[in-house]
Structure formats: C-alpha cells, structure tokens
Amino acid sequence: MKQNQAEVTRNLYNLLLNPATRDWERSLLRTAKIGIDNGANFDDQIGKLEADLRPLALRNNLTPDVTDFYLKITGNAATLDSFDLSKHYDDDGPHQARAIFAGGCFWCMVEPFETKPGIIAVISGYTGGHMDNPTYEQVVGGYTGHVEAVEIIFDTTIWSYAELVELYWQLTDPTDEFGQMADRGSNYRPVIFVANEEQRQIAERSKQNLATFGKYKRPIVTAIEPTSVFWPAENFHQQFYQKNPRRYKKLKSARKQFLAFQHIQTKLWRGLKRSQKKSNNDIK
Template identity: 55%
Template sequence: MNDHQQEIMRRIHAAIANRATTDFERDHLRQAEADVNGGKRVASVLDQLKGDLRPLDLRNNLTPDVADIFSMLDGDDAAAVKFDLSRHYAKDADYEDRAIFAGGCFWCMVEPFDTRPGIEAVFSGYTGGHVDNPTYAQVSSGRTGHVEAVEIIFDTRVVSYDDLLKLYWQLVDPTDAMGQFADRGSNYRPVIFTRNAAQKEAAEASFKAVEDSGMYKQPIVVSIEDASTFWPAENFHQEFYKKNKLRYRHIEGDRKRVLGMKHMVGRIRRLVKTK
C-alpha cells in the first residue's frame, strides 16, 4: 500500500467514526475497510468505493469528510487538502476589519469578495444560531437557528466596509426573506451581521439607499442583526469555487441569470418613473 492509499484508508477509518457520516456512506466505507483488511487488492477496493460514492457526489449529497475522501479517490487531492483556518482565529491588525454577510448558499458568496483587492481572507461558516460548533447537516435541518454566511477579513486602507456593503446588495435578492434563489429555508435568509455601532449605522444607511432606489417593487427584507460567534464550516465548503469549478460555475450561472433579470427590471422601473 503506497502513501496515498494509506492516507485514504486513514481518512476512511476516521469518517466511519464520525457521527456526521450517513449510514449509507458508513456501510460503504466499512465494506472498503473490511475488504482491504481481508487482503483484497487496495486499488480495486478504492475503485469500487469511488463508483459507489459517485452518484451521491454528482448530486452533492456526500457529507463533507466523505466528499474529501471522494476527491482523493477521484484524483483531486487539492480539493481534499485541509483548509487553513488560522487566519480566522488570529488577531486583526489595526488597519484590518471583518464583515459578516449571509446571502443564501455560502458557496456563491465567497468568490465575489475573495477576488476583490484589499480582501485578506474569506471564510464560509455558520452564525446567528444557538448551537456551538454546528455541522452542515445540523444547520441544513433549520433547527439550530444558524444561517450560512461568509466572514470577510479586509484591509481598510484598500477597501471600505461601505464598498463591501455595495457589493453585497448586488449579490442578493433583498426582497426574499426566507431563502435565496433555489436555496430555501431560514438557514439561507439574507442577513447583514454588524460587529459594532459604526457597521450598524453603515448597514442601515445602505438598507435605506436600496429601499429608496426604486429598483424593487416588493419590500426590502434583508435583516440587520448584531454579530455573534462565527463558526467556520467544514473543509469541503471552504473556497468551493476553486475546488469545484464546474459545479460552482453552474450554480453561479443560475444565480447571475436571476439577478441579471431582476436588475434589468429594476432599471426599467426607475427609468419609467423618471419620465
């Protein structure tokens, strides 16, 4: 057994013990482990496991740790590399600040900020709920009170909080209180989480500007709430747009088409009003 295979088997053993692993996944992982321990050819066993897991991967129904295992089985080791969260826990410099935004699935909220000048780091995670260290499965159930969100660490010398707010409003449907686009439920509701009085004042001013813009016929329902603990999401969800490029482009494409139509209608509405 080579080093790569040993690492996969180590992760399989850990995933079997992980409470978040589904029964279906665990059955296949246990079978693979038993087959290897029973003397079957490792490469053949892992190929079989990859085939067993592929249908769930295509539907994005694998739990995070098993998704990482599948990435390794599929030859995409980069997607399975553990994401470095040390920057999330580090103290910010005097010229740095953080913003926390929720706007539906966090997969589509990372890239627009991450690729902007002045952004130090962007993390996918959960916030606003009442359970410590929540998992994706717990948050998805809608019973923890959390929403999927992104935490953005930015250099205030390069980009301002107001700049990030302006971008945020371009990424969400501010008239949809119980989800965003195809993602439905309270865990996908749009929220601006403010960390201090200055951020709250800026968020409220931006809300008023959107409300007065005439772009939307329906009420603006984005919530502005005090920030609470931000819990980073599992490795699989971090930098999803880099690790799962094809799937991200498909999801983001649908989102952009819906937003493009809404923005076009809004511009026409404003034009008609001014005539």
C-alpha cells in the first residue's frame, strides 16, 4: 500500500510524544523517523518498521495507538477512520438519555447494545477512577481506579432505562465482584453507574428483584455507583466487534458458554433445593 508520507511522518511524531507508547515501541518508531528525516527511502523505512512491529501485532500486544498506526500502514481499511466521538460530547436531545455500564472487557459490551434499534451510540471508555485522561495501559495496570465501561446513548421513545438494565443483567455475571469471566481485576468489576436518583431507584429495584428471584446461587454483588467523568477509550477499542470480528467472535462465544453453564448450575441447584424442601415436608 502506497503510504502518504506526510501523514505517516506526522503519526510517527505524535506516537513519539504519546505517553502511552511503550519505550521499546518508541525506540522502533524513533529509528524509522530518524531514517526518514535523514533521507533514507521512505517505503523501506516503513517496511522495516512494519516487520519489527509485526510479531507483537500478531499477538495483539501493541499499545492501542500503535496498533492503530500498524493497521494503517498495513492497509487494514476497517480501521483507517477514527471513531466519531461527537455524540459523546454533544448535549443530549429532547428524547435522548445515557446509561453507563461496566461488565468486564468493554470489547464484549458494545455489540449487544449497539445493534439494537433505538440505540444512538455506544462508546467504550473508562470511568470511576481518580486520574484524568487515563490510557488503556494505565487502567489495565490498575493505577487509576477506573473500570472499563460503555456509555450508551439511547432514544427514550424506544428504550427505557429499566429495559437497558435488564439487558445488562443478561450480559454479565452479577455474582463476581472481582472481574467478569476470564477478565480479572478491579478494572473489570461490574458496576451500574447512575446519573440521577431515578436511575438509582430503577437499578436498585432491578438488582433486588434479581436477588429475590433466586436466579443465582451466590449473592448479587454488582455495584451501583454515581456517574463520574467518562473518558472515551482509544480509537482501537471503539466498535471492536466490527474491526476484529474473528477475535470478537471467540470472546463472545466464551462469554456465552460461561453464562450458559452458570445458569445450568443454578437451575440444578434450585431443583435440588426444591427437592430437599419437598422431602422435608413429606417427613413432617
């Protein structure tokens, strides 16, 4: 793919200044930029940089912004455009509202909402922490107190907040306060972030109903917390299910299998409890 030299050089410079870029990534980027600045063949330098980054890229082990850059120089058309974050920053219209949910890795929390009619936008990001402008590396490292979350902007004439909460329960394990499925750590804990008293009452009532119904063997531990600043995640993470369909399919399948197995276990447990109760009544 023929590269736009001015754009690639500008991206190299920005990545060198980006605090989220790892030192070893920065050293490779710097070598390429110095070579280009000193008159070396542009395509040769970018080709060498791509080859140096490839082993980690294939293992999905580059930082998000460097990943985006790698995908651009290798011609992955699905990720050339930046995700439009304007809806996050715009004021809500007369029939719009927002819901913020954390339920493990945000890669798996977008598609179930975004593909529904009446959902205006779903944005992956970080919230609930104590640092401004956190990066993915910082959040995953547990340095910021943030959780991975999704901000859902929805049409209130089609969806109610209560209906979104009900869908949220179907996607998460509300009995695990230390993460979700294979995602472990405080940055993956399940949280419903409420923007006002109405949302709080709806979330608490829904959580209580879930506990009363006895669908789960263990206690419902999903937290309900007030909203704080929601920081949109890097472009690489937005609409991950569209950019990386194969990887997303595997993640989604693993999550569905886990939840299905959990529900089967619960049904067996509830059946055993009913059987024991009946036996005790017969004895009486």
